[in-house]
Amino acid sequence: MRRTKAEAKETRQQILLAAERVFYEKGVAHASMEDVARAAGVTRGAIYWHFANRADLVLELYNSLPMPQEELIARELEAENADVFGVLERVGREWLDMLATDEHRQRILSILLRCDNTGEFAAISERQNDLDDEHMQALEAAFAKAQGQGKLGGAWTPRSAASMLRWVIKGLCAEWLLFGRRFDIASEGKDALRRLFATYGSHAPST
Amino acid sequence: MRRTKAEAKETRQQILLAAERVFYEKGVAHASMEDVARAAGVTRGAIYWHFANRADLVLELYNSLPMPQEELIARELEAENADVFGVLERVGREWLDMLATDEHRQRILSILLRCDNTGEFAAISERQNDLDDEHMQALEAAFAKAQGQGKLGGAWTPRSAASMLRWVIKGLCAEWLLFGRRFDIASEGKDALRRLFATYGSHAPST
């Protein structure tokens, strides 16, 4: 039953799609490889041919997500008089739009949010943490630039501004994904970003 | 080996403490009941006597956390001219302080954050979601009151203000717990709350 290279790629893709569905419905922990195999119309043999084990399968699921081009964004922020807030807000909006329209991303991120990230999956978590760290550094640098331009309100530090932005976006996404997506994340997220960025510029109002 | 009632309560408590440690270190999914039993110095028989199964054990772990007295807070907010922002900010600070000082709470919340909440643990997640819903309603009502007092900035609605607050606190706690607690959550949290509540009052600055 030797298949051609193209057919094998197709099989691999089917397995990934099946894993996405099955893991999303039953949870990573409670779905067996057999479940995934059946859903993909193959046997476990095929899965173990293409993937080392379940953790690897989940990792490849994560890797299958196209990530935003960070270098592009970085370049936009390079200019001396770059509109930092404008760029960051737009990037945030684009991320939310991407999430809102890409059901694969929704399912895969849901899977990762709900799965037990200890033991075998620690590697995946670390990977995400590393990415988070990079994002934080980039954000901090961006806000520092805004501060240099005199655009960051006095109450804020680059770090606090970056943290707040991350917490809001993470909280927004997590709640939407884990909670049945019962609101319009694109529009509510846009509003939230609007309000958040509006506060970055304002100098601390006295209370 | 029949123990007295008091000794049995003690055993139960030991099991809970052991479960907390073991689940925290190995993750709920990868720790066996035998592991917990050994750590508690009993056999699985004792655990199954006190708890129906693993999910029940985790649930009881969650239930063992003293929760903030919401009625007290609600009563504080009842007064016609209550200082809504002041109360909410203080409550938020108190919550963060409680988390910062109570290691049991840290471990148990970490366990719940990291554990796969599908299947057998769906009940626990739903429980948390229900609590979250209640909190949201209370928060919305509080911000609505502030709005009635003319204290809520024009850019905000009660719902958006409540959502933002929840996202920030959740993001803060999640990052601190999942990320090795490598910052001072009490002080950084206090700062974040300070900045956040400062923005609630200010009327939308033009950008």
Next chain:
DNA sequence: CAACATACAAACAAGGCTGTATGTTAGTTT
């Protein structure tokens, strides 16, 4: 103090799942 219930320990039964090893067929290469 007898009868009963409690608080466990210890043994049991059964299963599901993982990883691997082997088998098989059909591309691919030379």
Next chain:
DNA sequence: AAACTAACATACAGCCTTGTTTGTATGTTG
């Protein structure tokens, strides 16, 4: 076209776990 290898299917060994059941000694109650 022979030799080789990729792409799976199938079979297997084994393990760990869970839930339950039985045993038992000790409080507890009437």
